[in-house]
Amino acid sequence: xxxxGMLTPNGKEYAQKIPREELTHLILKLLQAWKEPLxxxxxxxxxxxxxxxxxxxxxxxxxxxxxxxxxxxEKSMGIISNTLNGMASSEGTGLSISNEANMMSDSDFIxxxxxxxxxVQSYLKILKCRIMPENIC
Amino acid sequence: MKLRLISSAQIILQLALTAVGLTGQSYPGxxxxxxxxxxxxxxxxxxxxxxxxGGLPNNYTLFYSKDSEEKIYECPDYLTSGPNSCxxxxxxxxxxxxxxxxxxxxxxxxxxxxDPQHVDVTSIVxxxxxxxxxxxxxxxxxVSYLWAKWSPPPLADASSNSHVYHYELRLKPEEKEEWExxxxxxxxxxxxxxxxxxxxxxxxxxxxxxxxxxxxWSLERRIQIPKExxxxxxxTIVKCRSPEKETFTCWWKPASDGGLSTNHTLLYSKEGxxxxYECPDYKTAGPNSCxxxxxxxxxxxxxNITVRATNEMGSNVSDxxxxxxTYIVQPDPPVNITLELKKSINRKPYLVLTWSPPPLADVRSGWLTLEYELRLKPEEGDEWETxxxxxxxxxxxxxxxxxxxxxxxxxxxxxxxxxxxxxxxEMYIEIPTDFRVKDMVVWIIVGVLSSLICLIxxxxxxxxxxxxxxxxxxPVPGPKIKGIDTHLLETGKSEELLSALGCHGFPPxxxxxxxLIEYLEVEASEDQQLMxxxxxxxxxxxxxxxxxxxxxxxxxxxxPSLLPxxxxxxxxxxxxxxxxxxKAKEKxxxxxxxxxxxxxxxxxxxxxxxxxxxxCTWLAAQLxxxxxxxxxxxxxxxxxxxxxxxxxxxxxxxxxxNEENHQSLYPIAETVYDDxxxxxxxxxxxxxxxxxxxxxxxxxxxxxFLNPKLxxxxxxxxVRQDEEPTLLLKQKESSGKSKKCTVPGTSKEYTKVSTVVDxxxxxxxxxxxxxxxxxxxxxxxxxxQNSQQSQTEKNTSYSMxxxxxxxxxxxxxxxxDPSSFMPSFK
Numbered sequence: 025x026x027x028x029g030m031l032t033p034n035g036k037e038y039a040q041k042i043p044r045e046e047l048t049h050l051i052l053k054l055l056q057a058w059k060e061p062l063x064x065x066x067x068x069x070x071x072x073x074x075x076x077x078x079x080x081x082x083x084x085x086x087x088x089x090x091x092x093x094x095x096x097x098e099k100s101m102g103i104i105s106n107t108l109n110g111m112a113s114s115e116g117t118g119l120s121i122s123n124e125a126n127m128m129s130d131s132d133f134i135x136x137x138x139x140x141x142x143x144v145q146s147y148l149k150i151l152k153c154r155i156m157p158e159n160i161c
Numbered sequence: 162m163k164l165r166l167i168s169s170a171q172i173i174l175q176l177a178l179t180a181v182g183l184t185g186q187s188y189p190g191x192x193x194x195x196x197x198x199x200x201x202x203x204x205x206x207x208x209x210x211x212x213x214x215g216g217l218p219n220n221y222t223l224f225y226s227k228d229s230e231e232k233i234y235e236c237p238d239y240l241t242s243g244p245n246s247c248x249x250x251x252x253x254x255x256x257x258x259x260x261x262x263x264x265x266x267x268x269x270x271x272x273x274x275x276d277p278q279h280v281d282v283t284s285i286v287x288x289x290x291x292x293x294x295x296x297x298x299x300x301x302x303x304v305s306y307l308w309a310k311w312s313p314p315p316l317a318d319a320s321s322n323s324h325v326y327h328y329e330l331r332l333k334p335e336e337k338e339e340w341e342x343x344x345x346x347x348x349x350x351x352x353x354x355x356x357x358x359x360x361x362x363x364x365x366x367x368x369x370x371x372x373x374x375x376x377x378w379s380l381e382r383r384i385q386i387p388k389e390x391x392x393x394x395x396x397t398i399v400k401c402r403s404p405e406k407e408t409f410t411c412w413w414k415p416a417s418d419g420g421l422s423t424n425h426t427l428l429y430s431k432e433g434x435x436x437x438y439e440c441p442d443y444k445t446a447g448p449n450s451c452x453x454x455x456x457x458x459x460x461x462x463x464x465n466i467t468v469r470a471t472n473e474m475g476s477n478v479s480d481x482x483x484x485x486x487t488y489i490v491q492p493d494p495p496v497n498i499t500l501e502l503k504k505s506i507n508r509k510p511y512l513v514l515t516w517s518p519p520p521l522a523d524v525r526s527g528w529l530t531l532e533y534e535l536r537l538k539p540e541e542g543d544e545w546e547t548x549x550x551x552x553x554x555x556x557x558x559x560x561x562x563x564x565x566x567x568x569x570x571x572x573x574x575x576x577x578x579x580x581x582x583x584x585x586x587e588m589y590i591e592i593p594t595d596f597r598v599k600d601m602v603v604w605i606i607v608g609v610l611s612s613l614i615c616l617i618x619x620x621x622x623x624x625x626x627x628x629x630x631x632x633x634x635x636p637v638p639g640p641k642i643k644g645i646d647t648h649l650l651e652t653g654k655s656e657e658l659l660s661a662l663g664c665h666g667f668p669p670x671x672x673x674x675x676x677l678i679e680y681l682e683v684e685a686s687e688d689q690q691l692m693x694x695x696x697x698x699x700x701x702x703x704x705x706x707x708x709x710x711x712x713x714x715x716x717x718x719x720x721p722s723l724l725p726x727x728x729x730x731x732x733x734x735x736x737x738x739x740x741x742x743x744k745a746k747e748k749x750x751x752x753x754x755x756x757x758x759x760x761x762x763x764x765x766x767x768x769x770x771x772x773x774x775x776x777c778t779w780l781a782a783q784l785x786x787x788x789x790x791x792x793x794x795x796x797x798x799x800x801x802x803x804x805x806x807x808x809x810x811x812x813x814x815x816x817x818x819n820e821e822n823h824q825s826l827y828p829i830a831e832t833v834y835d836d837x838x839x840x841x842x843x844x845x846x847x848x849x850x851x852x853x854x855x856x857x858x859x860x861x862x863x864x865x866f867l868n869p870k871l872x873x874x875x876x877x878x879x880v881r882q883d884e885e886p887t888l889l890l891k892q893k894e895s896s897g898k899s900k901k902c903t904v905p906g907t908s909k910e911y912t913k914v915s916t917v918v919d920x921x922x923x924x925x926x927x928x929x930x931x932x933x934x935x936x937x938x939x940x941x942x943x944x945x946q947n948s949q950q951s952q953t954e955k956n957t958s959y960s961m962x963x964x965x966x967x968x969x970x971x972x973x974x975x976x977x978d979p980s981s982f983m984p985s986f987k
Contacts, residue, residue, distance in 0.1 A: 139461050139487070146460075149528070150528060153525065153526050154527075
């Protein structure tokens with residue numbers, strides 16, 4: 025996976041230890057990293073037309089959702105995407121990420137996406153339960 | 162020879178004994194030689210079986226002879242071979258001769274000898290079985306050998322070791338039935354190769370001399386052949402599970418171990434790493450398992466897990482199993498399931514089920530989010546109803562039947578990819594039936610009362626059905642004029658009747674304005690009376706009948722029928738009908754006067770209208786004599802309209818039209834029936850109609866509704882207010898016909914208004930019960946009842962019945978000035 029290079033907490037304890045801001049950044053980084061590959065993927069499957077229509081629409085839906093999620097997290101965390109982009113580029117992973125993404129096969133792509141979305145979900149949930157009042161979780 | 166002597170002597174002895182008589186003792190029974198055997202052809206023994214001893218101790222002697230000799234010898238040795246035996250040692254044994262052996266049993270009384278036995282030594286040779294059988298196994302190169310060793314049978318005479326025996330060996334696996342026999346030859350050992358590994362074998366040997374028989378089989382010896390030793394088979398990894406998304410466990414299944422004890426080791430490597438680790442904990446999760454604790458569990462990485470089985474012969478590795486811990490989460494079932502019964506607003510109970518997530522799952526930090534699902538079924542039912550509850554830990558159940566027992570179970574799963582937990586243990590729910598005794602009692606009382614009421618009602622209906630019907634649906638009364646005798650009418654003496662009634666003063670004079678008189682004016686060329694009406698005690702049931710007097714048919718205040726009516730019927734009786742006689746001359750009255758009178762009467766009427774229960778007599782305002790007493794009272798009209806409307810009849814009442822005033826559509830105050838009555842009667846009597854038509858003056862061409870052919874009904878004679886209210890209509894006297902006071906055969910009492918035709922024609926139904934000969938002055942195109950029924954629109958003439966005293970008595974109705982019955986018009 026192209027996001028394998030990212031250092032993300034691999035367990036509950038690690039995730040809980042990370043301060044909030046860092047976790048948020050991680051989430052956004054992940055989401056950002058998938059922005060391009062998803063659009064590429066969408067174009068790809070549109071051209072190939074192999075999949076049934078509902079898969080296509082699902083894929084589109086997913087891409088949109090990722091974007092929306094990213095925007096939502098940004099808004100809720102009060103982060104401007106500029107800083108994030110700055111961070112991403114400063115790490116120098118932007119180009120390589122997109123290159124790697126293009127090289128992936130379809131199944132790998134889906135597998136990596138599934139995993140990363142699970143990561144994002146877990147981190148977000150931890151954040152939520154940290155931030156929100158007690159009885160939410 | 163000697164033998165023969167001896168035997169004969171024995172016989173004589175026996176005979177003598179039997180002759181003497183038995184005293185319980187006799188000579189012995191015959192012994193029997195069982196067997197003679199030689200072990201090695203040099204010696205032999207014989208054994209016998211004694212017969213009955215005859216009660217006395219017996220002595221046994223064995224005699225033998227050789228076949229080539231006569232000499233009888235006695236057994237040399239009774240002891241060596243045991244009791245009842247004889248042992249012939251070497252010196253006495255000659256293998257080539259045949260011995261004839263007998264045994265004699267002797268006791269005090271006599272003796273007995275066995276049958277002789279011919280014994281050929283060579284043929285009775287049978288050695289003993291070999292002894293000291295020993296077995297050994299040897300396994301080399303996965304092949305097992307069985308090594309058997311034994312010794313020849315022992316002989317008394319150790320010197321004769323030179324005998325050569327032939328041996329035979331047999332073996333079989335313990336479970337099997339068939340022996341495998343091997344001829345061994347003369348050795349006293351043998352090696353068996355074709356053996357089943359792992360089986361237990363039984364081995365025996367026997368021997369034989371070159372002559373004779375095989376010995377018995379030796380004692381059994383058993384031995385276990387060791388199993389084949391193989392390297393273990395490939396184990397398989399069964400499953401890996403994480404109960405709380407923090408640790409996980411893998412289980413494997415070993416295959417056959419090849420006969421030796423096998424060791425299993427689990428090895429894993431992580432995605433992206435080369436290093437291979439071994440399972441950190443084989444114990445915690447039980448046999449054939451590996452437990453990865455928190456430190457060794459990483460998420461979002463794929464583990465490559467294999468199991469290796471090792472034994473002395475070798476090892477074998479299972480197929481690799483790839484697992485990402487995130488996706489193998491299967492929580493424990495929820496715990497702390499509690500039920501609470503609550504009552505909702507309308508007293509229906511509902512159940513609130515609450516539970517807690519399993520203890521290990523860390524829901525509070527958000528690391529693991531669980532979704533729950535319930536399933537429910539009645540205790541006796543088969544199918545579960547599954548309810549997905551989501552992430553909440555409680556559920557309200559409204560749909561349960563009180564009194565029934567339900568089984569409920571919950572399970573959960575992580576909200577992302579994962580597995581459903583096991584179902585929680587069954588929970589039984591029973592909702593108490595909210596069964597208050599009070600409710601039951603109320604229901605019982607209600608039931609009893611209603612059944613009683615039903616019984617009473619049905620009883621009444623049965624008994625008085627007819628009367629009830631009449632009560633509920635009273636027929637339309639014909640006009641009954643007080644004092645008019647139906648009989649008189651029948652006889653046709655209308656003059657008398659009228660006079661008897663004392664018709665006078667009709668129409669009512671103006672000083673009777675205070676009497677609210679409403680009347681209908683049936684306008685035609687002649688005055689026509691219209692409007693049978695039957696007053697019943699109800700509001701707005703005002704019928705206006707025009708009172709006619711002798712000359713003009715005008716209603717009269719002074720008419721005896723009116724006033725008493727008013728007085729008498731202070732309670733809620735219908736106002737008297739008043740017929741109004743429209744005379745031609747009265748018609749000439751201007752509209753204005755009408756109107757005034759209308760209004761006047763209206764005023765008078767209005768209060769009446771408002772009083773529903775009081776009887777109001779609507780008295781037609783007195784018209785000047787010249788005026789056709791036709792008043793349409795709007796109020797009444799309204800009422801009429803209302804009532805008529807409700808009866809689906811063209812509600813505008815019959816037109817009262819003046820030939821001069823084409824205000825043709827004065828709503829005629831039709832008989833305002835009781836709502837019910839009118840409706841029912843009008844509806845019921847549709848088929849049987851006699852139309853009373855208001856006939857406008859013939860000059861009035863604009864009255865389409867008037868049918869010149871119609872028999873015109875001048876006025877309503879009488880409205881009987883008794884139980885059978887009928888309206889007797891006075892027939893109009895048509896021009897050219899002078900049937901005044903003729904009483905037609907059938908004077909009809911009209912009891913029902915069937916319809917209103919054309920807004921101005923009231924169709925009446927004759928009284929079918931009482932058929933009075935019509936007193937009509939007109940040709941009565943009366944149809945009989947039957948014909949009436951057949952003709953819906955036929956005009957019939959109503960007979961005018963002259964009131965009579967008797968009639969008055971019978972009718973009991975209190976209106977209708979007799980004077981109104983004067984056939985006057987024109």
